[in-house]
Amino acid sequence: MTTDDDPFLAVRDGARHRALAELAARGPVHHLTLATGADAWVVTGYAEAKAVLTDPRVIREGASNSPYGEEMPAALYSALNSHMLTTDPPAHTRLRRLVSAAFTRRRVEGLAPRIERICADLLDGMAKTLEADGEADLIDAFAGPLPITVICELLGVPSESHAAVRGWAGPLLAGRFVGYEAYSRAAGEFVDFLHLLLADKRRQPVDDLLSALVEVRDGEDRLSEDELTSMVQLLLLAGHETTVNLIANGVKALLADPGQLALLRAEPDRLPAAVEELLRFDSPAQAPVPAITAEPIEVAGQRIPAGENIVIALLAVNRDPARFADPDVLDLTRDDGGHLAFGHGVHHCLGAPLARLEARIALGALLERFGDLALAVPADSLERLPSLIINRLVVLPVRRAG
Template sequence: MSADASPFTELTGSARHAALAELAARGPLHRTTLFTGVPVWLVTGHDEVRALMADPTVVKPPAPAPHSDRLPAELDAAMNHNMLLRNPPDHTRLRKLVSAAFTRRRIDELAPRIRELTAELLDDLARAGAGGQPADLVSLFGYPLPMTVICELVGVPDDRRHAFRQWSGVLINGTVHPAEEYIAAASAMVQCIRELVEEKRAAPADDLLSGLVLAQDGDDRLTDDEITSTIVLLLTAGHETTVSLLTIGVHTLLTHPRQLGLLRSQPERIADAVEEILRFDGPGQAPVPAITAEPVEVAGVTIPAGEVIVPALLAANRDPRRYAEPDEFDITRSGSPHVAFGHGIHHCLGAPLARLEARIALEALLARFPRLRLARPDEEPARPPGLLLNTIPALPVLID
């Protein structure tokens, strides 16, 4: 246990991982203060993270939203009545209703469309990178693919998608944005979702939003606030994490040429490669923080009730007590599962969709561009500060 500065403001991947590794080397539990000024218990051990995320006495706090002291009550209700921010029995009820609409069948049926979109975006990337010009993988490929997929899945029309991207970029990292900017983005997104809900009620379609409007368990249905909150969650976490997975995945492969060569020669390893990317440098730094409802013992330390718990997913996925050579990227790795998508009752419902998109997109990208490489191989991309996301905003590549 130690008192250290937050590692979440480190601006490169290597610095971020190094800061977490330095903490983890001292033990699996640390008393620290976030960049927001909140004192927390940061958990870096893999087994400890899994245990806490499955512990029913470690719960989501009643008001976890950024700028909650400034957020109007009506807006707070419309954004924060989703299953990620609830505990049983409310969580159980919400997850059951949302799962009824967000089915595995609906996800699997997206595969042909994901392949079609991938091919179109690779054409755009080829045009942008023609003649040896650097092309930004994020804006041309990493962002538009998952954004289009989640918007089509939910039922968001083309003319509203750009605005959703802008709003979600603010909401996903709300703590680093001024309250006024956060509230403005939240208000605009909620208003737009409410308009879409009314449209789906009047004319249901074969999309997820219509499914949520119609979802029921006996007489139980989702309330309007639960529908808007669920869509906010899906449109932010549902695409931002996949953008990060694709972008970081490409960066990781291009900076590990032996592993890239192995994958090119054995493309059937793509699923294993995606899992190793998730473990090695996953898109999530931490889940939404939780609090202890009762005293909890972790690594021989009793954490009192009412304390904030932050599981450090990046550190847990490189815990040397769990993984051999944890800092090595190895697509042939087998053994312990990672916690990139969380664990327990809050395990990410969209994990199958993220995995499907990553497998299709990365396999097609590598097949289309056999000479794909970083445009600035000597520069490590900066990563924005924040608690939840581990992301690369821009990644210039060369394709010929």
């Protein structure tokens, strides 16, 4: 398999969906050698994915789901990786309960006015670029800065440090694609920064999520220092890049489909349903973190022995024709919801309400501000970043058609 037809790494826009559709046509589960060189069972069927994601025999602990586990100093590794995404119940249950007590619905919903303000400011900047240059990169101008600003403000990262956090997030997200040197430098600086910030919040708690996480307790139980730094890096990474892609992939899908775009402009109340369809149609995350089988399991009649890697191909699962009618068609009026873009089971996305809120406000504000937005390049010339986890456009050039 070349990179061009790799179901996770193909660069040309649409190529991953095409490669996965070919794979899925042969069955719901496949034994593949991934680009990393690791062998894995790749699940492409919707029903099978749901079954695997709720199977207690498919676990995270022991799977190689964090880069440079062998090379990194143990203390640094633990400061980054003691979070809920790579743990299983009961350890996972404890972490999720503690974090959920601080990351409340009230805290998320209270962010709406601030998200609206950030969107308005970013769109002002984008309007200026469009006027000066005739086009703008929607990711650089809007979809990129919005989620990092929101998550930093939610946590209580001071504004003068947002750029540094963005700088560290790049290598941490790129993982093995950036090399050990750059990864470990970013990790070390980021963890040092978090230790200082947490000490600050301890000295002087304020009304932000970091202070709440520092204070959160369940009886005698509380988050340890490593659990705090790990959780914050998870929130910053998981909560950032995926939302960038939801907005950018969503805008791209709408601009490439004038009929659906016109429908949404005519009926803006459809926005919440539109966000769900965009999550299904071009899912921001390609796969949950890898898991392994603790015991043999059977998926669609296929026996998978213990100790095998399992990868859920979310792009395929969300376009499984056995679950979604005409799955390759963007249809904002669809009523067969239930996509797995936020995962499923105990690890279902903790930040889904925030992601939905940001996407609704961002898409609504963008469409209202620019009644004539169009792609500045042919849709089929767009490219995706290589990443096993993220489904991200490199750039999304837009212009005003009027």
